Amino acid sequence: MRKIALAAAIALAASATAPAIAATAVEPPAQEWSFDGVFGTFDRNQLKRGFQVFREVCSACHSLKLVAFRNLKDPGGPEFTEAEAKAIAAGFQVPSLDDTGQPTTRDGILADHFPLVYPNDIAAHAANNGAAPPDLSLMAKARENGPDYIHAIMVGFHEAPEGFTVPEGAHYNEYMPGHVIAMAPPLKDGQVEYAEANVPRTVDQYGKDVAAFLMWAAEPKLEARHRLGMGVIIFLSLLSVLLFLSYRRVWRNIDH
Ligand code: HEC
Structure with a gap:
């Protein structure tokens, strides 16, 4: 009951502050991304680290259902080796059927997609104070300036300003529309052990x-x-150069 009440309180807080949101919405600060611009490419090491963060932290609550484990070794992505991708897949339990047709689970294989975290929406809501964690497959495209926004949400948790009441069980986040989010701060400094020695282990990174x-x-x-x-x-x-040169040639002997 408390959970439903919280969901309602968040909705209410969001709608009550709605007119103010436009005025107070904080733009996520623009970050420098290796994939920006026409020459932009992903930084393989960064993608591997990002996967590690997703795996060790976010995947406890968020699914990534549009991504298959084999994608992790595809060119243009994190480019894990086949053996690494297989090991990652095997670390997830995916739904399956046993010999008698009863639902069960088995280790993931390359062809599987990242499994859902909760069997259904009701379970997802129930386990998270009434607000289901959204699937993150398209999150970077679903929000304006997606990567900036996701980073901003990660670093945007802090005490609510004077006079702002955060509903019980929810959290203040500067960059969330309405400033109220049901997700608790998922990251803290030093939480994920990167193999690379020279990469900061900070929430920002x-x-x-x-x-x-x-x-x-x-x-x-x-x-x-x-x-x-x-x-x-x-x-x-x-083509433009070629067209220009042929134009000069065609009109060479003609007064114009
Ligand atoms: C303990 C569960 C939990 C963990 C762990 C978690 N989240 Fe969430 N997340 C949630 C819930 C619940 C929501 C829904 C919040 C809401 O609608 O108020 C959410 C919402 C979000 C949103 C959507 C915000 C929006 O605009 O709607 C993003 C982005 C997000 N999480 C990213 C992450 C990332 C990245 C990680 C890992 C670093 C992570 N989450 C870890 C529970 C979690």
């Missing part, structure tokens, strides 16, 4: 890495798209 990983999850063909775009630009440039 974890947030950037997991945001980059989720950007890849939402747009796995980003690098191919950028390459195609570059190809088109080069082709059009050459």
Whole structure:
């Protein structure tokens, strides 16, 4: 009952503050991403670290149902080796049927997708104070400036300002529309042990890495798209030069 009440309180808080949101909405600060711009590519190490953050922290509550384990070894992504991707898959339990047709689970294989965390929406709501954790497959595309936004949400938890009441069980987050979020701060400094020695183990860095990983999850063909775009630009440039030269030649002996 308390859970339903909380969901209602959050909805109410959100709607009550709705007119103020437009005025107070805090733009997520723009970060520098390796995948920005026409030459942008993902940083493989960053994607691997981002996956580690997702695996060790976010996957406890959030699914990633549009991504298959085999995608983790595809070109243009984190590019884990086949053996690594297989080991990652085997670390997840996916739904299956036993010999008698009864539902059971088995270790994941490359062809499987990331499994759902909760068997259904009701269970997801019930386990999270009435607010289900959304699937993160397309989150980086579903929000404006998705990667900046995801990073901002990770670093945006703090005490509510004077006079702002956060419903019980919810949390204040500067960048969440309405400033109230049902997710507790998922990260703290030092929480994820990176293998790379020179990468800071801070919420800020974890947030950037997991945001980059989720950007890849939402747009796995980003690098191919950028390459195609570059190809088109080069082709059009050459075509323009060629057209200009032939124009000069055609009109060479004509007064104009
Ligand atoms: C203990 C469970 C839990 C964990 C762990 C968790 N989340 Fe969440 N998350 C939630 C819930 C619940 C919501 C729904 C919040 C709401 O609607 O108020 C949510 C919402 C979100 C949102 C959506 C915000 C929006 O605009 O709607 C993002 C993005 C997000 N989580 C990212 C992450 C990332 C990245 C991690 C890992 C670093 C993570 N979460 C870990 C429970 C969790």
